[in-house]
Amino acid sequence: MTDVPTTTKADWTSDQEVRWCPGCGDYSILTAVQMLMPDLDVRREDTVFISGIGCAARFPYYMNTYGMHGIHGRAPALATGLAMARPELHVWVVGGDGDMLSIGGNHLLHSLRRNVNLNILLFNNQIYGLTKGQYSPTSEIGKVTKSTPAGSIDEPFNPISVALGAEASFVARTHDMDRQHMMDMFRRAHDFPGAAFVEVFQNCNVFNDGAFGAITKKDKRASMLIPLEHGKPIRFGENNEKGVVINPQGSAEVVDVADVGESALLVHDETRQDPSLAFALSRLSAGPFEPTPIGVYRAVERSEYATEASKQLAMAQEQSGPGDLEALLHSRPTWEVS
Amino acid sequence: MTDTVPRTVGTQELNRLVVRFAGDSGDGMQLTGDRFTSASALFGNDLATLPEFPAEIRAPQGTLAGVSAFQVQVSDHDITTPGDAPNVLVAMNPAALRKELVHLEFGGTIIVNQDAFIERNLTKAGYDSDPLDDGSLDNYTLFKVPMTTITKEVCKDLGVKPRDAERSKNFFALGLLSWLYNRPAQPTLDWISAKFKRQQLIADANTAAFKAGMAFGETAELFDFTYEVKPAVLEPGTYTNVNGNTALSWGLVAASQQAKVPLFLGSYPITPASDILHELSQRKNFGVRTLQAEDEIAAVCAALGASFGGHLGITTTSGPGIALKGETIGLAVSLELPLLVINIQRGGPSTGLPTKTESADLMQAMYGRHGESPVPIVAAYSPSQCFFAAIEAARIALKYRTPVILLSDGYLANGSEPWLLPDVSTLPDLTVEFATGPNHTEEDGTEVFWPYLRDPETKARPWAVPGTPGLTHRIGGIEKEDGSGNINYEPDNHGYMVKLREERVAHIANDIPPTMLEGDIDDADLLVLGWGSTWGAITSAVMRAREEGRKVAHAHVTHLNPLPKDLGDIVRRYPKVLVPEMNLGQFCRIIRSEFLVDAQSVAKVEGVPFTAAELHSHINGVLDD
Structure with a gap:
């Protein structure tokens, strides 16, 4: 597209008043998206945001694009139909951890498996916000909330592991305290031809304040966030003194580079077909209190669903010609009555 | 067989004939009935069918639970049902006889596969003695035919595996019935060679069995008469034999063509609706997109997403699926987008009777959503009429921008009848106008697009498809203000919108045919x-x-x-x-x-x-x- 008009953030901002709680992490995500859009070489009218229900799901109202605020959990399914009907559109799906991993978990899995060309942003705040503070499928065990006064007893999902297990071809993670990193990840998702899944650590300052503070605060990032960069050994730390290796058992492990030497470190390969290493990296951290990888875990191109579906239509028309209703009605044995 | 010279057998004319084929689920009774029906249709009879099969693909062999039956009425005049009591029962095993005899008219004809009446099968069917010999069938005309034996015999030199030879016995039965009721043989022979063109041995076995069945009737001195049902006097034109699900699928294709709007089907397999998914999946050259979704909810959501994208979004299911789709249908009511929701009703509640018919989802269609959530409902009334019902449901959905529920049922879905093919040039024009530009001027003179500004006559809101410049807008399930479509929770506004949605459906009464x-x-x-x-x-x-x-x-x-x-x-x-x-x-x-x-x-x-x-x-x- 060469003749896309130049736009600014303001062009992508709708006239609706934003109604998230003051201080919510969603504001910074919205800003990152609105700032990125003018750089993507796409038209507003070719861009669609689709959401389910939850705080995050209000997102489409604030984008000056086409948008649909659907029902709880079903955004990936609504978006799949739209993307199949109109493969030329840029379809974004926005939802929270309850929306996409609990009530709508099935649709997330299958949209990733099919590799429908969607950019799926999962705002993970590890809590139900809109329903006022129940634990979510990503809350840590022992979470005390209104619905779990004695502490939650179920194991949380690791969204990156879930996506990789669902055959996702693009999987990334970012957080709401780093606008540039968010923009980088969202751009990568947009550029990827297929289902692109981005987990965003997002702070809910009302019901789960500081859930990611131990790793995303400015002074913690160097030691607690492990940047994944394609083709580079995985290193982090205040002085880049830490690294990641794959141990003999096949698990990822944090080591002191001084102990093992740089050559022993895992060189990140986001294009690796086998998802095992990406999965191992997703298991490196048990939660937002340990060093946690961010960036693109996996970006492996494969057939995109809507494109393949369109190809089958084109092939059918090539083989049988365009549909002829009269011929269809006469396609089975007929007889004449005079 | 005492004699190879054809006997002279008299022919009696019947006005109508009801035959019921019954056997084990694996005996091919649905196929046999279907072929008898097709041959009768091509002969020019009017007819109506009633397939009845168990939910299990293969229930335990030889048991009452595994009996599969197919009833067809053929006549020389216009008929509307598959008949009350069959005149003829074809029973391939004791279980079929025991289960189906109750339907047969008093004094009716029974033709059994004698070979299947062995002690083991009799026990499985719950017979203490062999009904073929104990006098219990004295009130009927009984023909005992060793179908398995003869079929194996005629197949023995063909090189067919013994098991495949035995499986051809349903064609023997069909051949015998075709002779007895003067059905034309050629359509069946043609069908066999087309169907099994890549399995020559199977084709040979079925052909041999079919011909043996005809020859048996002619040569075995069991039958004194053959019977004939003359072609029916029907309205002139070209006919085809069609079942409800096929007619309905074709109606959907026709609606898409007449509207010049591509068809998108989101569906999840469910009896008795799956055949619509199968049929439409073969219509890709009509621009038909089908998605076999991960569940019923995804199926309807994808259809609604496609409707947002300017397609005719359709979902097909049965009652249990409608229960799951309810929330999305409500969303479609709020979004005011076209959506066709098709319910091929079956017995309920819960799994109920998946393969049996029932029409108990009317209240579900009327009221099966939360809130005041009115939806137009169209119901099909005969197999072939499903074609027009589909077009009518699509017409309402497209013109009035609303979800529409189309009700059919298992009986219409699987039952078939001759259909006088319509002249496609007479089908209604369903052309849709999409929004192309702003429709509202702000006080400051800015031209804007309001997604809920309505056509005064249809009360339909504009269909503005993503990709159209100048019309970007957001829609959602939250209560909105009429016109602008902006979120609005005010009491008066909600009261107004509830009444508006009610009125939107109610006033469609001005645009439907009289009773x-x-x-x-x-x-x-x-x-x-x-x-x-x-x-x-x-x-x-x-x-x-x-x-x-x-x-x-x-x-x-x-x-x-x-x-x-x-x-x-x-x-x-x-x-x-x-x-x-x-x-x-x-x-x-x-x-x-x-x-x-x-x-x-x-x-x-x-x-x-x-x-x-x-x-x-x-x-x-x-x-x-």
């Missing part, structure tokens, strides 16, 4: 009021009552929401109103509450359709009351 009304319209003592697949049985029953001199009228409703404007006058016009339904009186309840008339319900919820005889006796009962 179908037949019989003694002017002076009937009784109105029989039906909807859906009861049409055939009601039509026959009313005809019989009128032939006896009773004054009866038949009204049949195709639009259940909104109801036709003339329906109130019709139900008040007659002294008595009888409402037969395959549920416990759901439509009857609507009629009573809507029009304050003392309509009486006749309910049958047994997984099988009404027979004309049953309804005839109800009609007489009410009139004599």
Whole structure:
């Protein structure tokens, strides 16, 4: 597209008043998206945001694009139909951890498996916000909330592991305290031809304040966030003194580079077909209190669903010609009555 | 076989014939019935069919649970049902005989596969003694035919595996019936060679078995007569034999063509609706996109997403699926986008009777969503009419930008009848206009697009498809302000929008055909009021009552929401109103509450359709009351 008009953030901002709680992490995500859009070489009218229900799901109202605020959990399914009907559109799906991993978990899995060309942003705040503070499928065990006064007893999902297990071809993670990193990840998702899944650590300052503070605060990032960069050994730390290796058992492990030497470190390969290493990296951290990888875990191109579906239509028309209703009605044995 | 010279056998003419084929699920009875039907259709008979099969693909062999049956009525005149009691029962094993004999008319003909009547099978079927010899069938005309033996014999030199040879015995049965009832052989032979063109040995075995069946009839001195049902006098034109699901699928394709809007089907496999998914998946050259979704909810959501993208979004399912789709249908009510939701009803509740028919989802269609969530409802009434019902449902969805529920049922879906093919040039034009530019001017003179600014006549909002410049907008399930579509939670606004959505559906009554009304319209003592697949049985029953001199009228409703404007006058016009339904009186309840008339319900919820005889006796009962 060469003749896309130049736009600014303001062009992508709708006239609706934003109604998230003051201080919510969603504001910074919205800003990152609105700032990125003018750089993507796409038209507003070719861009669609689709959401389910939850705080995050209000997102489409604030984008000056086409948008649909659907029902709880079903955004990936609504978006799949739209993307199949109109493969030329840029379809974004926005939802929270309850929306996409609990009530709508099935649709997330299958949209990733099919590799429908969607950019799926999962705002993970590890809590139900809109329903006022129940634990979510990503809350840590022992979470005390209104619905779990004695502490939650179920194991949380690791969204990156879930996506990789669902055959996702693009999987990334970012957080709401780093606008540039968010923009980088969202751009990568947009550029990827297929289902692109981005987990965003997002702070809910009302019901789960500081859930990611131990790793995303400015002074913690160097030691607690492990940047994944394609083709580079995985290193982090205040002085880049830490690294990641794959141990003999096949698990990822944090080591002191001084102990093992740089050559022993895992060189990140986001294009690796086998998802095992990406999965191992997703298991490196048990939660937002340990060093946690961010960036693109996996970006492996494969057939995109809507494109393949369109190809089958084109092939059918090539083989049988365009549909002829009269011929269809006469396609089975007929007889004449005079 | 004593003799190879064809005997001279007399032919008797019948006006109509009802044959019921019954055997084990693996015996190919549906296929046999279907082939008998097709040959009869090509011969020019009118006909109607009733396939009945168990939910299990292969229930334990030889058991009552595994019996699969197919009933067909062929006639030389216009008929509307698959017949009350069969004249002929073909029973491939003892279980089939035991289970199906109850349907056979007194004195009817039984043709059995004698080879299957061995002790083990008799025990499985619960017979203490062999019914073929113990005199229990003395009130019927019984023909014992060693079908398996002869089939194996004629196949022995073909090089077919013994098991495949035995499996061809259904074609022996078909051949015998084809001879006995003078059905043309060629359509069946052609079908065999086309169907098994890549399995020559199977084709050879089936052909040999079929021909052996015909030859057996001719040479075995069992049958004194053959019978003939002459072609029916039907309206001139080109006919094909069609079942409801095929006709419905073709209607959807036709609607898409007539609207020039691509068809998108989101569906999840469910009996008895899956065949629509199968059929439409083969229509890719019509631009038809199908998605076999991960679940019922995804199926309807994808369809609604496609509708947002300017396609005719359709989802097909049965009652359990509708239960799951309810929230999304509500979203479509709020979004005011076209969406076709098709329910091929089956027995419920829960899994219920997946392969049996029932029409007990009317209240679910009317009220099965939360909030005030009105949806237009169209119901098909005969297999071939499913074609037009689909077009009509699509017309309403597209013109009025609303989800529409189309009700069919298992009986219509799988039952077939001859269909006078319509001239496609006479199909309605469903052309849709999409929004192309701003429709509202702000106070400061800015031209903007308001997604909920309506067409004053249809009350439909503009269909603005993503990709169209200048029309970017956001829609959602949250209550909105009319016109701008902005979120609005104000009490007055919600009250207004609730009434508006109600009115949007109600006023479609101005744009639907009047109620179908037949019989003694002017002076009937009784109105029989039906909807859906009861049409055939009601039509026959009313005809019989009128032939006896009773004054009866038949009204049949195709639009259940909104109801036709003339329906109130019709139900008040007659002294008595009888409402037969395959549920416990759901439509009857609507009629009573809507029009304050003392309509009486006749309910049958047994997984099988009404027979004309049953309804005839109800009609007489009410009139004599």
